[in-house]
Amino acid sequence: HMPTAELQALDAAHHMHPFTTNDELSAKGARIITRAKGVYLTDSEGNEILDGMAGLWCVNIGYGRPEMAEVASRQMMELPFYNTFFMTSHVPAIALASELAKLAPEGLNHVFFAGSGSEANDTNLRMVRTYWAEKGQPQRSHVISRKNAYHGSSMGSGSLGGMTYMHEQGGLPIPGIHHINQPDWWAEGGDMTPEDFGLARAQELEAKILELGADNVAAFIAEPVQGAGGVIVAPDTYWPEIQRIVDKYGILLIADEVICGFGRTGNWFGSTTVGIRPHIMTIAKGLSSGYQPIGGSIVCDEVAEVINACEFNHGYTYSGHPVAAAVALENLRILQEENVLDHVRNVSGPALRAGLEKLADHPLVGGVNIKGLMASLPLTPHKATRAKFAGQTGTAGFMCRERCFANNLVMRHVGDRMIISPPLVITPEEIDVFMSRAKTALDETYAALKD
Ligand code: PLP
Numbered sequence: 184h185m186p187t188a189e190l191q192a193l194d195a196a197h198h199m200h201p202f203t204t205n206d207e208l209s210a211k212g213a214r215i216i217t218r219a220k221g222v223y224l225t226d227s228e229g230n231e232i233l234d235g236m237a238g239l240w241c242v243n244i245g246y247g248r249p250e251m252a253e254v255a256s257r258q259m260m261e262l263p264f265y266n267t268f269f270m271t272s273h274v275p276a277i278a279l280a281s282e283l284a285k286l287a288p289e290g291l292n293h294v295f296f297a298g299s300g301s302e303a304n305d306t307n308l309r310m311v312r313t314y315w316a317e318k319g320q321p322q323r324s325h326v327i328s329r330k331n332a333y334h335g336s337s338m339g340s341g342s343l344g345g346m347t348y349m350h351e352q353g354g355l356p357i358p359g360i361h362h363i364n365q366p367d368w369w370a371e372g373g374d375m376t377p378e379d380f381g382l383a384r385a386q387e388l389e390a391k392i393l394e395l396g397a398d399n400v401a402a403f404i405a406e407p408v409q410g411a412g413g414v415i416v417a418p419d420t421y422w423p424e425i426q427r428i429v430d431k432y433g434i435l436l437i438a439d440e441v442i443c444g445f446g447r448t449g450n451w452f453g454s455t456t457v458g459i460r461p462h463i464m465t466i467a468k469g470l471s472s473g474y475q476p477i478g479g480s481i482v483c484d485e486v487a488e489v490i491n492a493c494e495f496n497h498g499y500t501y502s503g504h505p506v507a508a509a510v511a512l513e514n515l516r517i518l519q520e521e522n523v524l525d526h527v528r529n530v531s532g533p534a535l536r537a538g539l540e541k542l543a544d545h546p547l548v549g550g551v552n553i554k555g556l557m558a559s560l561p562l563t564p565h566k567a568t569r570a571k572f573a574g575q576t577g578t579a580g581f582m583c584r585e586r587c588f589a590n591n592l593v594m595r596h597v598g599d600r601m602i603i604s605p606p607l608v609i610t611p612e613e614i615d616v617f618m619s620r621a622k623t624a625l626d627e628t629y630a631a632l633k634d
Pocket of ligand 1: 304406
């Protein structure tokens, strides 16, 4: 191996990183991750870092599983690539689509593969518009999403997302996409009860549908639990009201399960956890536990029937890639054979909740948002009023993330919220290590903010 400093210099000189400034990279140098096992990463200096983010919310079964490498190797020898265009198919894509149809909620029996979550959401956008056009309602093209949502980085998925700092670059959103407020009671609920607030935020969907004209709206897209927007668990009143509204106006519901899917919330899909009936689910990340890039859309019978009857002029070279599909199938086998969902419900989920609730006694922590094994801790200078920090939003969060990293813990920040999403297989003992490192980082952040 090259010395770390040399790798960092080459990285800053030639490698363009997502969501990172080159100044940051040149000043500090990226931490070079060289290998990983279970929930621990090892960097080029030999430090062992507890990964509280499962990579980017994806390594659900943990790192370094030899079964996954064996399946990939076998598939590469047998059939490394073939496409699924023009009347051809192959065993891994067929097997994975059939398995997903078994695991998905009733009525969702069809899978359109993609290489990532962004691509899958682009598929969804074109699919819902095509669906309505084929049904003789081409004007029904507007799609409603939520502010601060993240649905990917391509032109379509970045438009579905509601991150203004993304919209400011490259001319997003594309026409026909609208954003309503998110159900973030902690930050925006003011004096309302969470229940009243959840209801009010859901009713913004109805107001937006009426403003656009119900006959012009194709779909509403949302994550069951908003992840990259800050792990925002909606109040209990929110989702039943959303379901009532989409049913009333006959609008397609797209659940983006890229983070929530494959056990993250304790069920196969977050839609089950929050009790909704989507027409389409976006999947990626935990589908292969990140071992191979793969995504897709799981589509209900009604939409698939219309799309299958026309020629849907859409697809990716890597739709259903045989190696990625075989690896994803092995990932689903491991999740089932090792009862990982039970582990989330009965072991790792409750242990994470208990640990975070204890951390919430810390003077900087304003509360705990948690569903299964995704959670956030909003930081605040004043717990009782859920006050925001004076000055630039995200300064305290960034500081805390850096202190975590220095203490060999990956905890991400979204503004001033700390985000937690470890591998689902994390043990209570590893959660104790997480808590102890997080407490040190919070103490150090608190001391630094006081200076
Ligand atoms: N949807 C959600 C909810 C996500 O969190 C992400 C990525 O973080 C995406 C879509 C985009 O997925 P990808 O990065 O695989 O394109």
